Amino acid sequence: MPGISVLCSILLIAVYPILISCSKSSETSDETTPIEGEDKTIKANAVVAADGTGDFTSLQDAINAAPNNRTEYYYIYIKKGTYKEVITVPKNKDYIYVVGENEATTVLTYDNYASRRKPDGSEYGTSGSASFFVYGNNFVAENITFENTAGMTAGQALAINIGGARSSFRNCRFLGHQDTWYAGNGTYQYLKDCFIEGSVDFIFGGSTAYFDNCQLKSTRNGYITAASTPENQAYGYVFQHCKVTAYPTVAESSVYLGRPWRPNAKVIFIECAMDEHIQQPGWHNWGNPDNEKTAFYAEYKSTGIGASIDTRVSWSRQLTDEQAASFSYDKVIGGKHPDFKSDEVNITIE
Structure with a gap:
C-alpha cells in the first residue's frame, strides 16, 4: 500500500526530531536539578564540650580517640569554652578537621614559654613552648582561637607550632606576643580570614x-x-x-x-x-x-x-x-x- 508507506515516512520525519529533542531536554534536566533532600550536613565524629555535654571534655582526648592513619576527615566539633591544655595532633593522626562553635569563645590556650622548666628540669625551648602542636598531615581548623598567655615579658611563647606537611585555617585567631605563629621548613599553610597578633617575630619559620x-x-x-x-x-x-x-x-x-x-x-x-x-x-x-x-x-x-x-x-x-x-x-x-x-x-x- 504505497500511500500508507509514504504517509508513515512523512510522520516519522516530522515526529522523530521532536522525540529526540524531548529526550535530550529530559537528560539535561536530570543533570542540573539538585536531588530533593540532598544531604548538606556532616555529622561530627566527636564533640568536645567543657561543660560535659559532649563526648569529651578535652580536645586532646578527642584527637587520641580518632583512628590512626586515616585517609578521610575525622570531624571534631568544639563547643564554646576555654580549654587549657597543651594539645598535640600526632604524626599518625592525619585528616583531623576541628570546628569551633565560635572563634572568639572557643579558646585553646596554655602558658608555657621557652625558658620555663619542665618537670625534668630542662627548658621547653622556643619550639617546645607552643600551646598547640600540629604534626599530622592535612589538618584543618575553623572558628578557633589558639592562644599563649605567658605574657609580653615571658620571651618566646608560641600559640601554635606546625610541623605537618599541609594545613589550612579559616576564621581562626592566633594570640600571643613573641613568636606567636610558627611553621617548619617544607610545610604549606593557607590562612583565610584569620587574625594574628604579637610583638616580636610573631610570624616566623621556613614554611x-x-x-x-x-x-x-x-x-x-x-x-x-x-x-x-x-x-x-x-x-x-x-x-x-x-x-x-x-x-x-x-x-x-x-x-x-x-x-x-x-x-x-x-x-x-x-x-x-x-x-x-x-x-x-x-x-x-x-x-x-x-x-x-x-x-x-x-x-x-x-x-x-x-x-x-x-x-x-x-x-x-x-x-x-x-x-x-x-x-x-x-x-x-x-x-x-x-x-x-x-x-x-x-x-x-x-
Whole structure:
C-alpha cells in the first residue's frame, strides 16, 4: 500500500526530531536539578564540650580517640569554652578537621614559654613552648582561637607550632606576643580570614604560607615576620589583601614588616593596608648587612600611612604588575593545602 508507506515516512520525519529533542531536554534536566533532600550536613565524629555535654571534655582526648592513619576527615566539633591544655595532633593522626562553635569563645590556650622548666628540669625551648602542636598531615581548623598567655615579658611563647606537611585555617585567631605563629621548613599553610597578633617575630619559620584577607595586629614595637625560608624554596610568606594594624599603645613608626631569621628569607605583601605603626624603612637586616644580599622582601600596591613606599630600604622591592602575578594564590599555594568544607555544608552534633 504505497500511500500508507509514504504517509508513515512523512510522520516519522516530522515526529522523530521532536522525540529526540524531548529526550535530550529530559537528560539535561536530570543533570542540573539538585536531588530533593540532598544531604548538606556532616555529622561530627566527636564533640568536645567543657561543660560535659559532649563526648569529651578535652580536645586532646578527642584527637587520641580518632583512628590512626586515616585517609578521610575525622570531624571534631568544639563547643564554646576555654580549654587549657597543651594539645598535640600526632604524626599518625592525619585528616583531623576541628570546628569551633565560635572563634572568639572557643579558646585553646596554655602558658608555657621557652625558658620555663619542665618537670625534668630542662627548658621547653622556643619550639617546645607552643600551646598547640600540629604534626599530622592535612589538618584543618575553623572558628578557633589558639592562644599563649605567658605574657609580653615571658620571651618566646608560641600559640601554635606546625610541623605537618599541609594545613589550612579559616576564621581562626592566633594570640600571643613573641613568636606567636610558627611553621617548619617544607610545610604549606593557607590562612583565610584569620587574625594574628604579637610583638616580636610573631610570624616566623621556613614554611610556604599564604595569608589571605587576614589581620596582623602588633601588641608593641617589634617585627611582624622572621622568615627563615630555605635557599631553594620558591616561596616564603605571601600576605594578600591583609590589614596590618596595632593596638593604640603602639607608637607610630615602631614596627618593621620583617627581619630575616636566616639568609634567603622571602616575604611579600600584596595590596595590604598598613597603619602608621609600620616603620618607614619597612624592613630590617637583623644587624647583618649580608642578609640584604639574600633576602627577598617585596610589596605591591601597599596602602595606608604605613606604606611609605618612597622611604623603604633600598634592598627591598616594589613589584610590577607582572611580578606580582607570579605570587598569586594559584602559583604559591593552590592545590598544596587541604580544602575547607563548603560553606553550604554544616557540621551537626546530633
